[in-house]
Amino acid sequence: MNILVTGSNGQLGNEIQELSRQYPSWxxxxxxxxELDLSSQKDVRTFFSMNQFGLVVHCAAYTAVDKAEQDPLRAMTVNATVPGQLAALCAASGTRMILISTDYVFNGRNFKPYSEKDPVDPLSVYGRSKYEGEKAMQKESVAxxxxxxxxxxxxxGSNFVKSILNKAKKQEPLRVVFDQIGTPTYARDLAKAILEVIPEVMKMNSLELYHFSNEGAISWYDFAKAIVDIAEIPASVSPIETRELTQIAERPFYSVLNKAAIRERFGITIPYWRDSLKDCLSKLL
Ligand SMILES: NC(=O)c1ccc[n+]([C@@H]2O[C@H](COP(=O)([O-])OP(=O)(O)OC[C@H]3O[C@@H](n4cnc5c(N)ncnc54)[C@H](OP(=O)(O)O)[C@@H]3O)[C@@H](O)[C@H]2O)c1
Structure with missing residues (x-):
């Protein structure tokens, strides 16, 4: 089976690359x-006419949440138009497709973990662009x-864990919001889940939507505290409120995802966020 993975230099793409060695028959x-700018429709069409895939795992995205507010056109092109075009090409060739989307499609006013059936209401350009990408994929008859x-x-790549570690090592003050609640996801766990569900995805004839994060629910403050504690860096972390920050894009205050559906559908086990954080830090430190 031929599998195309986009966004291979990103966090998730790199983790899939590393784990793919465990699947030598694919x-x-x-x-x-x-290699290929996916926003160039002509180049993408040429690439697909020269290559055949059984599955496309689309990890590439415009992920700069604040920058997207100032460059909505680019965010919409990469996160909405591109998945739509890929989905159309996949539908035409009977290729299955996996699209990665985000908790930022929700407005964060829930008080219990979001299920796939909860209504979306993105607050930011990034969230809207990712939701438009979901809709663009749903318009095509792709499985x-x-x-x-x-x-x-x-x-x-660059992410919250690395940024907290760097600041803590330099003894820089750590002020982190305690009023945004969600669940961290170790990209390696998501990569592992994607690879595990592929045989089932190859049997699918329709498009299904699922939530995946690590288990548990915490604030960014709790996350930062756990990072410095596990790394045993003597740094002090101060809790602050979102209104004290100057973030350009609005974030949901609560974006915990309910994973019951994916656990049930594919029988996968999802690690607890702190166990996965320890795993990642043991590799980083
Ligand atoms: N990061 C998060 O916290 C988070 C949370 C929820 C969902 N997600 C979703 O999860 C997926 C994977 O995220 P990630 O953190 O692994 O992303 P990432 O590290 O930012 O990697 C994305 C990759 O896509 C590439 N890319 C951007 N525009 C492209 C284009 N026009 N053509 C081809 N490649 C392009 C990027 O290249 P450049 O770096 O050169 O732009 C980058 O290598 C994305 O769909 C993202 O929206 C991420």
């Missing part, structure tokens, strides 16, 4: 913007998955 092709995830981190 043939993987990893691409990123240096596969939309997987919404949250607060991704990894040993690869």
């Amino acid at each position: 043939s993987f092709r990893f691409i990123d913007i240096n 596969g998955l939309i997987l919404r995830t949250s607060w991704l981190y990894s040993g690869y």
Whole structure:
């Protein structure tokens, strides 16, 4: 089976690359913007006319949440138009597709974990662009998955874990919001889940939507505190409120995802956030 993974230089793409070695009977092709700019429709069509895939795992995205507010056109092109075009090409060739989406499609006013049936109401350009990407994929008769995830981190790329570690090591003051609640997701766990569900996805004839994050629910403050505690860096972390920050994009105050559906559908086990954080830190430190 030929599997195309986009966004291979990103957090999730890199984790899939690393784990793909455990699947020697599948043939993987990893691409990123240096090889193919997915926003060039002509180049994408040419690429698909020259290559055939059984599955496309679409990890590439415009992920700069604040920058997206100032460049909505680029965010919409990469996060909405591109998935739509990929989905159309996949539908035409009977290729399955997995699209990664986000908890930021929700407005955060829930008081219990969001299920796939909860209404969306994105607060930011990034959230809206990702939701438009979901809709663009749903318009095509493509079979596969939309997987919404949250607060991704990894040993690869830049992310919250690495930024807290760097600041803590330099003894910089750590002021972190305690009023945004969600669940961190170790990109390696998401990569592992994606690879585990592929055999089932290849049997699917329709598009299904699921939520995936690590288990548990915490604030960014709790997350930062756990990072410095596990790393045994003597740093002090101060809790602050979102209104004390100057973030350009609005974030949901509560974006915990309910994973009951994906656990039940695919029989996967999802690690607790702190266990996964320890795992990632043991590799990073
Ligand atoms: N990061 C999070 O906290 C988070 C949370 C929820 C959901 N997600 C979703 O999870 C998925 C994976 O996220 P991630 O953190 O692994 O992302 P990431 O580290 O930002 O990687 C995305 C990759 O896509 C590439 N890319 C951007 N525009 C492209 C284009 N036009 N053509 C080809 N490649 C392009 C990026 O290249 P450049 O770096 O050069 O732009 C980057 O290598 C994304 O769909 C994201 O929206 C992420």
